Amino acid sequence: MVSISYHTWPMEKRYINWFMIVLLFFAVPVQCLQAKSPQELFNEGVEELKTGEPQAAVDLFTELIMTEPGNAKVHKNRGVALMKLGKVDLAIQDFERALTLNPDLPGLYSNLGAAWYYKQAYEKAVINYGYEIEREPxxxxxxxxxxxxxxxxxxxxxAMADIARCLELKPDFPKALELQKEMKGFEIQTGAFMNQNNAVEMAGMLEQKGIDTHILTLEDHQKKTWYLVRVGHFADSKEAEKFCKQLINREKITAIVRPWGKF
Known part of the structure; x- marks a missing residue:
């Protein structure tokens, strides 16, 4: 089934692999105590996180929350451990609880952004990254x-504006350079429709022939929504033109080269 989105699922999955997971947690030096204190219990949980044992970390942080339910750092760290276990909904609950307890906790909005990204709730992720950027420009x-x-x-x-700012801060960041290059490339348009079903039908026909297809949804200056059937991604226009001609001759369809992500 062809999805109506900026890219079909394979492309979206690739972006998930690009996603930078920076789950921030707090660590405090362990003190030498004869009996376990809340601080020592906390640090044991952090050590379990560092050594790749998130379930053990969850157990320790949960034990600590029973005695310190108002500790925002513990909720945040348990949220990180839950994220590593793939329990995103529970992680969000912990992050939001930490937010209620201490909205100025460093890295908290970044963690929430990551969680909402993996829930494919991209608008919520954008909002939380905005809050994080306000605090950490x-x-x-x-x-x-x-x-x-x-x-x-x-x-x-x-997206291009964010990539530009990212590269201002980190000029040699490979993933940002790759994404910037991709967004400046070209793709082949095989149809432009105002009826979504027509776009899905054409995209499905091409998919059946083994052609990787996606549907780009854009709004024109008159606020009309268009469903554009697109094929491939090419770094330069000559490469795109060559493939476009091959596609026209082989499939007997109308096709033109268009800038990536634009009309």
Missing amino acids: ESYVSYFNRALCRVLLNQPKL
Whole structure:
């Protein structure tokens, strides 16, 4: 089935692999105590996180929350451990609880942004990365992750602005350079429809022939929605033109080269 989005699922999955997971947690030096204190219990949980044992970390943080339910740092760290276990809904609950307890906790909005990204709730992710950037304006990773969300929300101009800012802060960031290059490329348009079903039908026909197809949804200056059937991605126009001619001759369809993500 062809999805109506900025890219079909394979492309979206690739962006998930690009996504920079920067789950921030707190660590405090362990003190030498004869009996376990809340601080020592906390640090044991952190050590379990560091050594790749998130379930053990969850158990320790849960035990600590029973005695310190108002500790925002513990909720945040348990949320990180839950994210590593793939329990995103529970992680969001912990992050939001931490937010209620201490809205100024460093990195909290970044963690929430990551959680909402994996829930494919990209608008919520964008909002949280915005809050994180307000607090940490030099966070190039937050700009990059927000750019990925904006790509998936059909917001190429805003995504490009985030990538540009990311590269100002980190000029040699490979993933940002790759995404910027991709967004400046070209793709083949095989149809433009105002009826979504017509676009799905054409895209489905091409998919059946083994042609990787996606449907780009854009709004024109008159606020009319268009469903554009697109094929491939090419770094330069000559490469795109060559493939376009091959596609026309082989499939006997109308096709033109268009800028990536634009009319």
